[in-house]
Amino acid sequence: MPKILSCYPEGKLKALTMSYDDGVLSDRRLASIFNKNGIKGTFHINSGMFGDTRYRARLSEEESLEVYQGHEVSVHTVTHPSIARCPKEQVLYEIMDDRKNLERLFGYPVRGMSYPNGSYSQEIIEMLPVFGIEYARVVQTTGGYQLPENFLEWKATCHHNQNLMQHAETFVSLPPKNINLMYVWGHSYEFDDKDNWDVIEQFCDYIGGREDIWYATNIEIVDYVKAYKNLRFSADQHLVFNPSAQSVWILLDEQPVEIPGGRTLTLF
Structure with a gap:
């Protein structure tokens, strides 16, 4: 009997996906770095804060259309509250209106999110499928390279401040025995705050353009895994x-x- 095993497109066993929050101005530079190295990102946006300059300057709607072309935009709620502390009616508004606003702007169904402030609850997880949300990223990380057991409580491999290059080198050197995923998350303004854009530039230059890695957005990973199953x-x-x-x-x-x-x- 032949042996049948799962894999990514073209038989690849490694995938990389990136996840960045808030829709801030520094996403311009980050998306440019991704584009240069053939890497895809998912950007989680607060649609009620386009053009806001009060704290972290946000991209305008027009700028966002250009910056996120070729990547995925995803829900991050309208106004970025800690939704585990909100009444259900406000959770509904924050998620569904963000979806509607982003869909009107970008012209495709928006089906994922990241939890604002890392705030969520089991009750919210159970609500998300009713809202049309198929994945949701948390702030906790695993340090590993496995696909998640629950896409609605999706833990990344690491934040970009957590030994990023060490993770990259480990991931690249993994033997072709299992199906693996490296998932990195963060906020692009952190590179401005710490004046360390070299961290993400070095990472993307090292890990981009490899024939054995599938570079995908969050929703592309979700869709492919569901299709395989x-x-x-x-x-x-x-x-x-x-x-x-x-x-x-x-x-x-x-x-x-x-x-x-x-x-x-x-x-x-």
């Missing part, structure tokens, strides 16, 4: 049906096989 195999594993619209890849006896969306494939 939705594959339907015959009882003898001779046939596989992919009911999703996107291609999914598997390793068949260590060889990558593409299963196009909507197709049934004979494996052996």
Whole structure:
């Protein structure tokens, strides 16, 4: 019986995704660094604070359209409250109105978020699917490279202040035995505060442009994992049906096989 294992597109076993909060002016420089190195980011935006200059200067709506092109924008609530302390009605407003505002501006369904101030509760987690939210990033980190057990309580590998280059070197050197994900989060204004843009520039230069890494946004990771889990195999594993619209890849006896969306494939 052939051995069938999961993998990322084109048979890759490593993926990298980046996650940055608040929609601040320094996202311009960060997105430029990502673009230079072929890295994709997800930017979590407070739509009620576009153009705000009172504390951390925010991008305007017009600037955001340019800066985040090719990346993902995601919910961070309208006004950035600690939502675990808010009544349910306010949680509904903060998340759903942020979704609506971002969708009107960027022109696609917004389906993820990061919790503002890292604030959430089990009750909020249970509410999110009703709001159309399919993933939500927390501020706690794992130090590891596994896919999350629960995308609605998604822990990153590390904050960019947590031994970033050491993590990058470990990740790059991982043997091709398991499916791995490196997930980095932070705020781009932290590089201004600490005058250490070299940290993220060095990281992106080192880890970008590698043929064995899939560079993806948060929602692309979620969509791909769900599509893989939705594959339907015959009882003898001779046939596989992919009911999703996107291609999914598997390793068949260590060889990558593409299963196009909507197709049934004979494996052996």
